[in-house]
Amino acid sequence: MLKFENVSKVYEDGFKAVDSVSFDIPKGELLVLIGPSGSGKSTTMKMINRMEPHTSGKISINGKDNNSYVASELRRGIGYVIQQVGLFPHYTIEKNIAIVPQLNGWAPDKIKTRVHELLEMVGLDPEIYASRYPKELSGGQQQRVGIARALASDPEIILMDEPFSALDPLTREQLQGELISLQKKLNKTIIFVTHDMDEALKMGDRIAIMKDGKLLQLDTPEKLLHEPAHGFVEEFIGKHRIIQNPELMPVIDIMSESVVTTLPQSSPEKAISLIRQRKITDLIIVDESKTLLGIVSAYDVIQKVNSIRSIAEIMQPIGHILQDSASAKDAIIMMDESPFGLIPIVDESKKVIGLVTRGSLLAALSSQWTEAEVVAV
Amino acid sequence: MNNLSIWQQLVEQSQMRWKEVLEATSVHIQLVFFSMLIAIILGVTLGILVTRVPQLTTLVLGGTGVMQTIPSLALLGFMIPIFGIGVKTAIAALFLYSLLPIARNTYAGIKDVDPATREAAKGMGMTSMQILFKVELPLAIPVIMAGIRTAAVINVGNATLAAFIGAGGLGDFIFLGITRGIDGLILLGAVPAALLAIILEVFFGSLERWTTPKGLKA
Numbered sequence: 001m002l003k004f005e006n007v008s009k010v011y012e013d014g015f016k017a018v019d020s021v022s023f024d025i026p027k028g029e030l031l032v033l034i035g036p037s038g039s040g041k042s043t044t045m046k047m048i049n050r051m052e053p054h055t056s057g058k059i060s061i062n063g064k065d066n067n068s069y070v071a072s073e074l075r076r077g078i079g080y081v082i083q084q085v086g087l088f089p090h091y092t093i094e095k096n097i098a099i100v101p102q103l104n105g106w107a108p109d110k111i112k113t114r115v116h117e118l119l120e121m122v123g124l125d126p127e128i129y130a131s132r133y134p135k136e137l138s139g140g141q142q143q144r145v146g147i148a149r150a151l152a153s154d155p156e157i158i159l160m161d162e163p164f165s166a167l168d169p170l171t172r173e174q175l176q177g178e179l180i181s182l183q184k185k186l187n188k189t190i191i192f193v194t195h196d197m198d199e200a201l202k203m204g205d206r207i208a209i210m211k212d213g214k215l216l217q218l219d220t221p222e223k224l225l226h227e228p229a230h231g232f233v234e235e236f237i238g239k240h241r242i243i244q245n246p247e248l249m250p251v252i253d254i255m256s257e258s259v260v261t262t263l264p265q266s267s268p269e270k271a272i273s274l275i276r277q278r279k280i281t282d283l284i285i286v287d288e289s290k291t292l293l294g295i296v297s298a299y300d301v302i303q304k305v306n307s308i309r310s311i312a313e314i315m316q317p318i319g320h321i322l323q324d325s326a327s328a329k330d331a332i333i334m335m336d337e338s339p340f341g342l343i344p345i346v347d348e349s350k351k352v353i354g355l356v357t358r359g360s361l362l363a364a365l366s367s368q369w370t371e372a373e374v375v376a377v
Numbered sequence: 378m379n380n381l382s383i384w385q386q387l388v389e390q391s392q393m394r395w396k397e398v399l400e401a402t403s404v405h406i407q408l409v410f411f412s413m414l415i416a417i418i419l420g421v422t423l424g425i426l427v428t429r430v431p432q433l434t435t436l437v438l439g440g441t442g443v444m445q446t447i448p449s450l451a452l453l454g455f456m457i458p459i460f461g462i463g464v465k466t467a468i469a470a471l472f473l474y475s476l477l478p479i480a481r482n483t484y485a486g487i488k489d490v491d492p493a494t495r496e497a498a499k500g501m502g503m504t505s506m507q508i509l510f511k512v513e514l515p516l517a518i519p520v521i522m523a524g525i526r527t528a529a530v531i532n533v534g535n536a537t538l539a540a541f542i543g544a545g546g547l548g549d550f551i552f553l554g555i556t557r558g559i560d561g562l563i564l565l566g567a568v569p570a571a572l573l574a575i576i577l578e579v580f581f582g583s584l585e586r587w588t589t590p591k592g593l594k595a
């Protein structure tokens with residue numbers, strides 16, 4: 001829906017701030033632009049609504065060249081949120097949010113309804129805040145109004161330039177969360193500039209990493225973490241990110257692949273010897289094609305060794321399993337509820353491909369952590 | 378006559394000449410009013426123009442500044458060959474004096490608007506004209522009004538000099554008082570002029586408060 005083709009920007013002083021950048025963003029995606037200061041993130045974003053016109057290449061929105069619009073009309077159709085918010089100090093909150101609908105000539109009734117709806121959407125009580133002036137609001141509240149204002153005329157695309165950077169960490173986190181849920185509900189296409197990697201990993205459907213005006217890599221957070229295309233990307237992301245973002249780490253990276261399994265028709269004696277030999281507390285039971293059937297605990301086998309002929313008789317179903325597409329975070333959460341303290345990992349055909357235990361989870365996470373510590377030192 | 382106190386002189390003179398004083402005050406007000414009217418219209422326009430065409434900044438603000446440094450009487454003198462003697466010259470000179478504070482404050486008031494506010498306005502799709510009338514001018518109003526107030530007060534004082542070129546006004550009494558050596562006569566012009574200045578100061582002061590957008594007030 002938003003497409004850059006070899007887009008460059010050379011400022012009047014001859015400085016090339018953006019160098020032949022190409023990408024394509026589907027509708028409903030939140031794309032994060034990240035990179036060091038001066039890497040051209042803001043410039044890239046501002047070329048979309050022509051706050052900074054590009055000097056070569058082509059930017060198209062829904063297939064239409066953005067140069068074919070009248071600049072002010074183009075901008076009215078694209079939400080714009082900046083770090084300093086920029087509310088009109090002489091307008092009430094209500095009037096501030098109403099700016100674009102007013103420019104578009106909506107009827108006053110419709111504007112009022114819309115403003116109140118938006119205030120509620122961003123968590124501000126219209127009864128209290130509609131008639132206030134910007135200076136009577138906290139920074140976080142002002143940026144909520146900033147977001148409401150950008151959403152006012154229901155634009156498809158919203159540009160956000162470090163919208164939360166000036167807020168205290170708690171408020172920032174809160175607004176990040178709210179923007180994510182708002183985004184899920186409204187399905188806007190959002191270009192979000194930040195210099196904060198944690199924010200990028202949290203917010204981005206995909207993340208574009210920029211340096212010196214060039215786009216180094218544009219990928220999902222998972223891909224960026226595991227397949228950095230560039231030494232700089234790897235360095236920029238930092239190794240400790242995984243520990244801070246276990247939701248981005250695939251569970252298959254932390255599972256142990258040598259799972260001790262046996263068939264349901266095994267005798268209890270054979271099971272006990274396996275348990276002793278491998279020093280395990282539970283035994284996973286699979287069929288010939290390795291499909292998960294259930295579990296027996298070492299305790300049960302030893303108790304019942306004389307009263308059963310095969311372990312199938314005391315096999316219990318296992319409810320806590322994870323698909324191989326799950327994340328380490330899923331495993332951490334599920335581990336808390338798992339009665340056996342272990343989680344088999346299965347593929348689509350329910351074949352067991354690995355196992356996560358409390359021990360392996362801790363080991364995986366702490367090894368990453370110590371690695372990061374070493375790097376930091 | 379000289380043994381009368383200044384107060385007695387003033388009372389005596391005003392009993393004698395109150396009708397003339399009223400007339401002179403009315404002329405004085407007209408001089409101030411018309412010169413200010415033109416100065417406001419042109420000063421604000423110039424101030425806006427300067428924010429839009431940065432190359433003009435030094436020319437306009439410098440030019441009107443130089444005007445300010447020319448002694449009032451000299452300026453009146455320069456005007457005579459152009460407009461002749463009388464009201465027109467006086468208004469033209471008074472206008473030129475008032476131009477700088479108004480143009481400069483308009484320029485400063487607009488320049489002072491938070492760049493983030495301007496960026497947001499532009500980013501939302503306001504045209505340059507919409508930004509001027511809905512954002513920049515309303516936010517610059519307090520500063521512009523302060524410029525107008527300063528100009529008006531200076532203007533009342535300068536207008537007394539108009540008498541020297543036969544434009545009338547309260548300066549007539551001062552002029553006469555000086556040449557005849559009658560202090561009371563000088564006061565007869567000076568006191569109403571001072572009152573007028575105070576009234577204008579108070580008037581523009583409250584206008585300034587009244588026109589300041591609510592969201593900007595402390």
Ligand SMILES: Nc1ncnc2c1ncn2[C@@H]1O[C@H](COP(=O)(O)OP(=O)(O)OP(=O)(O)O)[C@@H](O)[C@H]1O
Pocket residue numbers: 011012013015016017035036037038039040041042043044195
């Ligand atoms: N108007 C301008 N004229 C000339 N150069 C500019 C202009 N605006 C930005 N630049 C330069 O272009 C480069 C990219 O600027 P840009 O604002 O896009 O960076 P950024 O990635 O957003 O950085 P930051 O994280 O500091 O906001 C910088 O080197 C900057 O100095």
Ligand SMILES: [Mg+2]
Pocket residue numbers: 041042043161
């Ligand atoms: Mg920037």
